Amino acid sequence: MKRLWYFIREAYTSLRTHRTSTLIGVITTAFTLTSFGIFLLLYHNVHNLLGQVQHTIQIIVYPKNDIESGKLHDLQQGLKTDPAVDSLTFISKQDALTEFKEQFPEEVYLLEGLGESPFPASLILTMAAKSPTTDMIGNLVNRLQHHPDIDRVRYNRDWIERLTLIIAYMEFGALLVGSILALASVTIIAITVQLAFHTRQQEIEILRLIGATSLFISIPYLIEGAILGAAGGGMALGFLRGGFELFTQNTQGLNVFGGFSSALEFFPLPLSLILIAGGILLGCLGTVTTIYGSLRFRL
Amino acid sequence: MIQLFHVTKYYDGCLALSDISLRIEKGECVLLTGPSGAGKTTLLKLIFGAEHPDEGQILVQNRNIARLGGSDVPYHRRTMGYVLQDFKLLPQRTVSENVALPLIIRGLSSFESRRKVLEALRAVGMDHKLSSIASVLSAGEQQRVCIARAIVNSPIILLADEPTGNLDPQLTTEIAALFKAINTRGTTVMMATHNRQVVEQLNGRILRLDCGHLVSDQGVYT
Numbered sequence: 001m002k003r004l005w006y007f008i009r010e011a012y013t014s015l016r017t018h019r020t021s022t023l024i025g026v027i028t029t030a031f032t033l034t035s036f037g038i039f040l041l042l043y044h045n046v047h048n049l050l051g052q053v054q055h056t057i058q059i060i061v062y063p064k065n066d067i068e069s070g071k072l073h074d075l076q077q078g079l080k081t082d083p084a085v086d087s088l089t090f091i092s093k094q095d096a097l098t099e100f101k102e103q104f105p106e107e108v109y110l111l112e113g114l115g116e117s118p119f120p121a122s123l124i125l126t127m128a129a130k131s132p133t134t135d136m137i138g139n140l141v142n143r144l145q146h147h148p149d150i151d152r153v154r155y156n157r158d159w160i161e162r163l164t165l166i167i168a169y170m171e172f173g174a175l176l177v178g179s180i181l182a183l184a185s186v187t188i189i190a191i192t193v194q195l196a197f198h199t200r201q202q203e204i205e206i207l208r209l210i211g212a213t214s215l216f217i218s219i220p221y222l223i224e225g226a227i228l229g230a231a232g233g234g235m236a237l238g239f240l241r242g243g244f245e246l247f248t249q250n251t252q253g254l255n256v257f258g259g260f261s262s263a264l265e266f267f268p269l270p271l272s273l274i275l276i277a278g279g280i281l282l283g284c285l286g287t288v289t290t291i292y293g294s295l296r297f298r299l
Numbered sequence: 300m301i302q303l304f305h306v307t308k309y310y311d312g313c314l315a316l317s318d319i320s321l322r323i324e325k326g327e328c329v330l331l332t333g334p335s336g337a338g339k340t341t342l343l344k345l346i347f348g349a350e351h352p353d354e355g356q357i358l359v360q361n362r363n364i365a366r367l368g369g370s371d372v373p374y375h376r377r378t379m380g381y382v383l384q385d386f387k388l389l390p391q392r393t394v395s396e397n398v399a400l401p402l403i404i405r406g407l408s409s410f411e412s413r414r415k416v417l418e419a420l421r422a423v424g425m426d427h428k429l430s431s432i433a434s435v436l437s438a439g440e441q442q443r444v445c446i447a448r449a450i451v452n453s454p455i456i457l458l459a460d461e462p463t464g465n466l467d468p469q470l471t472t473e474i475a476a477l478f479k480a481i482n483t484r485g486t487t488v489m490m491a492t493h494n495r496q497v498v499e500q501l502n503g504r505i506l507r508l509d510c511g512h513l514v515s516d517q518g519v520y521t
């Protein structure tokens with residue numbers, strides 16, 4: 001208990017005595033996390049969008065013309081239980097004919113004399129909005145195409161492939177930008193902590209003299225780093241929220257995103273917490289990199 | 300209690316201690332003397348685990364200090380007190396906070412800690428300045444607080460490196476008397492000093508170093 005109090009007070013004293021560098025550390029972390037957060041926000045919304053679009057994606061499966069009714073039943077059952085599939089509609093040859101007649105009453109004469117319906121039976125699948133991984137759809141389509149009882153598979157390939165590509169680019173970009181910025185932030189925090197560390201060399205020497213372990217000596221600095229990081233994370237969250245509100249307000253009337261603008265949403269709570277946790281992690285990492293080298297001196 | 304076997308220490312190839320062997324028993328009062336650069340501080344640091352010997356072995360309470368891993372050193376130090384010439388107090392902290400530091404490190408309860416701090420400060424005659432800030436104390440007072448901090452853990456060995464180096468003769472006598480009293484209560488004291496007055500006053504075993512060699516080992520100063 002007494003130790004904890006000691007640690008917290010030490011961290012607080014250190015933060016106070018180095019106000020300028022503390023501020024720089026917090027701002028850098030905030031900047032890092034804001035940039036990263038913008039990416040995350042975009043990513044989050046594109047993912048959302050994909051979920052919505054996914055629902056409108058239809059895959060049309062044409063079974064072989066001469067398929068036995070038992071096998072057709074098996075096929076339907078198999079598709080219904082597939083996790084990527086939301087709903088399934090069977091359209092028989094006769095249904096297809098009826099539909100054609102309804103839609104194109106003037107063209108009906110074309111079909112006269114053909115006797116049986118010339119249209120193939122089909123299965124229309126809509127995709128589950130949840131867990132909308134494009135891989136799942138790709139896999140499904142792949143499987144269906146090689147299925148012995150299936151003649152042909154048709155789906156709006158464009159949408160899926162384009163979105164898949166965007167998501168892949170974004171993931172890559174986020175990783176790249178995120179790691180560069182994280183490195184910058186860790187460095188700045190490391191410098192901040194190092195400053196504190198150097199001005200308190202005397203104190204550390206005293207702690208060494210009375211038998212403090214390296215862990216004991218470094219805990220206040222770890223707390224300091226964590227506080228810096230958490231403050232940076234909180235600040236970044238504030239920036240993002242503000243920026244987000246501004247953005248949605250200004251784009252609402254414009255309808256630039258083809259109606260999707262209203263569907264934009266901010267991070268849910270877990271993601272916000274992750275951002276702050278990210279700040280804390282960066283802060284601790286900065287401290288650890290500083291301390292690792294510095295603590296090896298002797299009395 | 301403390302045993303050295305053929306201990307040799309170099310600093311960057313420069314000899315600081317050469318083939319030192321000695322044995323110190325529990326409760327002894329040992330005075331390290333010799334000219335500047337003789338290796339007194341080095342010998343104390345070796346025992347304290349702040350330096351490693353290049354050759355030889357050092358046993359402190361049957362523990363081989365030469366083979367101590369980095370993470371064991373702090374625990375080794377907690378069994379000892381170390382008083383230095385320049386006082387090394389946290390200047391912005393109060394006397395009792397300074398003295399309590401070794402106890403915080405060991406995770407003692409507040410209650411027990413307060414009792415021990417008071418006891419240690421009483422032993423050095425500083426219990427009336429419990430909540431003074433360390434930096435406003437006089438030199439003699441600061442050194443007393445340092446001694447209190449060194450003995451607050453009830454160490455078995457008290458090491459001191461020129462503890463009276465920055466003090467006037469009057470204060471020197473007082474501090475020397477404190478060490479004498481601590482030794483009388485059973486703590487092994489090992490002190491490096493140039494000061495003839497201190498040597499006479501403490502009346503202990505005298506080890507004389509010169510250029511890294513142990514040149515004499517006398518039971519009592521004459």
Ligand SMILES: Nc1ncnc2c1ncn2[C@@H]1O[C@H](COP(=O)(O)OP(=O)(O)OP(=O)(O)O)[C@@H](O)[C@H]1O
Pocket residue numbers: 310311313314315333334335336337338339340341342
């Ligand atoms: N960290 C160090 N690096 C290099 N040389 C050192 C170091 N510490 C001590 N020495 C050298 O080792 C020798 C012994 O030094 P030491 O400090 O033990 O002497 P001392 O007897 O304590 O002297 P003084 O009475 O002046 O305090 C000296 O020649 C000194 O220059």
Ligand SMILES: [Mg+2]
Pocket residue numbers: 339340341460
């Ligand atoms: Mg010395």
